[in-house]
Amino acid sequence: MRTIDPSPDPAPFDEQPTQPLSESFGPQIAPDDPTLHASPGDVQPTAQQLPPLLWVTSPAPRQGKAAPTRPLTNGSNGGGASPKKRRGGLRVSRRTLIVGAGIAGAVSVLAATGVTVNHLLSPQSSSGTTALESPAHIGHLLRRAGFGAAPGDLEVYNRLGITGAADRLLNFQSIPNTTLDQKLADANLDFSTIQDQQRWWLTRMVYSAHPLEEKMTLFWSGLLTSSYRKVGGKQGFPLIQQQNDFLRKNAFGRFDDLLAGITIDPAMLIWLDGLNSRKGMPNENFAREEMELFSMGIGNYTQQDIEQSARALTGWTLDRQTLKAVFRAQFHDNGTKTFLGQTGTFDYKDIARIICANPATPKFLARRMWRFFAYENPSDADLQPLIAAYNSSNHNIGAMMRALLTSPAFYSTQAYRARIKSPVEFLVGAFRNLSLDGLGQANRGLLGAFVVMGQELFDPPNVAGWPGDQASASWINTGAWMTRVNLMNSLVALMANTPSFAQHLESDTQSQHIDTPARFVDYVLLQLVDGQMESTRRQMLVDYLTSNAKAGGGTLRLSGNQTLSGNAVRGLYYLVMSMPEYQLN
């Protein structure tokens, strides 16, 4: 069962656990009041501790030289968008994005300056739904194939077009990752604690210049999964990171290598009891889940296949000193096995090979990937290109991902906001969108919030991984929702303590000539929800901002003479990041 402590310290691997920690099936009860802190030791700021002036005001704009105001979007009237393209200005699509069925008057805001909008896709995709337009298609791609757009990302990826953007995401090896490397070098993490491992991965997700690499690793972490709660203890915890490294390294490789490798992965040998499975008394745990959950899915094998496979997998255990996987021939059953219709003296590699050659496997993988990256009810036609890519590439996962990321269905309105953000997508995305620091230094309260939201890294609820990876509605319940909203409250408190954030805002309002509350709302909506929001609801945000103009907390100077209340601006961010659209990916 799960403990009430957000950061339990299970017994070391080489002792009997003091708590039953076999394959966990249970609730997690987590701590109160998650808060964000800039460093683990910090105390949550109180009102008294906050600086009296929360918003740094930059020098007044040079009025005489101010360029004529150019619309960021459709202005404050909520009506049609300007189609004009100006040099250094903004181009706005006329078409309104229809989300779901028939929302009239959705606001369509355009992305960044001078972007040549890429209309690679025909308006009608093969599935009959409407294709996404700029900037929604790039925002969508970056959320699904990563953790959302950091400032500047929309321009960079928009310029590349869909194919170029997919290429950049897939062929990341040559892209330097200097910011991340520096952050990790500075972090001084202790990998014998699970908290630091979680901080390590969160840091990777927030700062990596290879977002798809981290996203794919998260996918595998929920599929070929293990939990630190059974593997852990100070000695065992590093095995979890080792497994994560294995998944990252092989994330886009041959599935045969992934499946064989995970079979003798030390954390997996502990998690699914392989390490004690011996000739004459094989343990069925891994053998069953390898087929049911990791590769083919239920219905494609028999109990006898499980028993035969369990025999083939015997003999692998851990060296108690080095905790490396070792093969003990005397414990291996080298007799003849009949597995999925084939007969031989199979070992674990043969089992993986036979599974990977089974037609059920690419179907299973394609569906799992589609559900995770695109939407949850794919048609057979949606999956066919992925299955074909698997078969024609000698089982290469990268080829499947390319097929997915270049599929018209992936960029259709059917895919848009079709999944609820996972807790990790939600919070990592929020930090990325706003370019805020601090998630990598999450304190235990914040790490505990991931537990309450239903997704603690390295701790899926059971061997089937996170149910939300397949059916994202299960990410939302009242407790999880409350925690999400309260985290956004903590995030806007962090804003108040981050002078650079206010400076960045002021710089943007000047350079983008944001001169009214409505245009500021559009700026925020573009940053966070691709500018896609129904006009009457957008107006509610404008009303909130204007009716709280005197809410204090310093001021944010707009491009003209107007100012906004710092507290109202933070309130606006809270509202946008708590509202339904932002819960969706």
Next chain:
Amino acid sequence: MFNLSRRAMMKDGLLVVTAGMIMPSIFGRAVRAAHNAAAEGDRLAFDAQGRTLIVVQMAGGNDGLNTVVPYADSTYYSARPTLALKQTDIFTLNDRLGLTNSMQALKPYWDGSKLAIVEGVGYPNPSLSHFQAMDIWQSLDLNGQGTEGWLGKYVAGLVDKEGHPFQSLDIGVQLPAALRAINAEVPTVSSPQSYRLAPDAANPRGVDARTKALLKLYDSYPKTAPYAALLDATAQNAQQGSQQLLAADGSYKPAVQYPNNGFASGLKVLAEVIVQGLGLRVGYITLGGFDTHANQAKDQPTLLQTLAEGLAAFYSDLTAHGKADDVVVMTWSEFGRRVHENGNIGTDHGTAAPLFVLGNGVAGGIFGEPPDLTNLDDTGNLKFTIDFRQVYATVLDRWLGASSQAVLGGSFGNQAFLPPA
């Protein structure tokens, strides 16, 4: 608020497959009613006479043979040379069965005839997959393809004019499939103290305007947009429930010291909601870790002790508050375990197993027939003697005032562990 018919929901491709989908039609009005009642200081006028069922999921597949032990059967000892519990490890229930000492905390309830043990519970063609077996138990579809949970169906059918946000409640972080419902929102709570919207520390005076704007953004979210019903109903229920829980939390004092673990803390939340009269009809809590492929001798007793001590504290607390007559607790696990132990001081996935029903209203004793250890199926597993749906039917018909036929979609008969309604 709005009404979307189920047909409309199914028509919308966006809403078809997602698990846990819920619709707020009745619920929306109901919560508004509750809000009015609360505003009028009328919270405790909720129907405290109503009955409550608490369902405890023992996740992972509890080994029934080392829980309710067939101590007189030599086959048990030969199948389990290292794992078999000795006579000194159990207390006898009758001349065939004994209960593990790990569950000593429930002995007073057995002695007082408030604890029923239903033996051999299972279903035809058992699945040895955790996930398919759990789906079968929760959604009643023997192929594991069901989408609605049996408890969700029941809750959605409740006529609750008072509109209690907590007419059902899941303790934990993940709504179980048993509580998936159409037309009912089932809240999930892990800690009552953190179940509220936090104010902005830098601007505490602005919190009302901000919260109002937030709820308006949910209320106005287009009904045809993705996940509209789920998101709107969740936000409403969370906000209304948090206000009730906040009020309740101030005045509830547990009458006993609960054990210091997550399971017992969760039971305490359920007790609080019952004692404070927040209208709970179905409470749900999960204790996980029963998948004892290895180290069972160490792990399972700890879990069963956690279960028994938690339930004993819960029962005592309810008794002290005069609520024990209104509450019945039922346990379940997706399967029992293999009769023959494996080589790792553990047992692999099995089939039929006993479950527990506890309460003042329960007729104590053993119900059903323990499966024959010498007559196993071709996977080396027990053959069930009681269909799990008969247990559900008994609870629905005899305790929850429901028609089991309507909820279960068939007639499965009743057991005698509860008196006829």
